Amino acid sequence: MIKIEQAAWDVMVSHARTTYPNECCGAMLGSVDGDQKAVQVAVALENAFAGAQGAFYQLRPEDLIKADAEARRQGMDLVGIFHSHPDCDAYFSKTDLENSCPWYSFVVLSIQKGEFHHANSFLPDPDQTVAVQEELQHPR
C-alpha cells in the first residue's frame, strides 16, 4: 500500500494539471516499512522526452540522482515515480511497463480535460512483463 499525504498530493496534481495536455513526471519521497509506503514530499521533474510529450515522458537520470540526494538530505527515501496520462485512464501501459524499473511504485494520474480524474499505483516486475496494481490512498 502506498499512502500519499496532502502536501505531496497537491504538488503531483498541480504538476499534472500545469503540464496538460502533455505528460508530467516526478519523484515521490517518504518512508518505507515493508510493503507500506508513505509519501510526504513530491518533486516535480521536467519531462525530458525530446519528441511530442502528449503521450510520452522521460526522466533524466541526473534529476533522479538529485531527487535521491534530496531524500537523503531530509532523512527520507525515494519511494516512487509519478506521471500523468492526459485524457486517458490511469492504467500502466505497455510503454510504461517496457520503460519501467521494478524498484519503485509507479503512480499514474489520469487528467481529463485538464482536471484530475483518478489515479492508480503499480509495481512492475524485474522482467518488465507485468505490473501489479497496489493499493493507493490519496487525499480527495
Added chain:
Amino acid sequence: MAKILIPTPLRQFVEKKDSVELSGATVGDLLAALTSQYSDLRRHLFSDEGKLRSFVNIYVNDEDIRYLSKDATPVTDSDTVSIVPSIAGGRHGS
C-alpha cells in the same frame, strides 16, 4: 575507498545500508566487489547473462559511465558511484 549509493529498495540486500564503501580501481571492480559481498543483490543489477539490466545506469559522480569508459571507468577514493534506473513511459499501448 569509493562510496556506492544504494537505492532504497535495494538496501534490504546490503544489510539495510544506504551506502557501501569498497575498494576497486574501476567501476567494474566495484560492482564485482559489491555483488560478491552481497550476492543477493546481483540478480537485481545483472541479467542471467551477466549484463547490467537494461534499466540500470551507473554514474560516477555526475557522469554516466556509458559516456566514459563503461566498466573500465577508473574510480578513486573520493568518487561517489550511483545506481540509477532508466525511467520513461507513456499512455500509448494497452
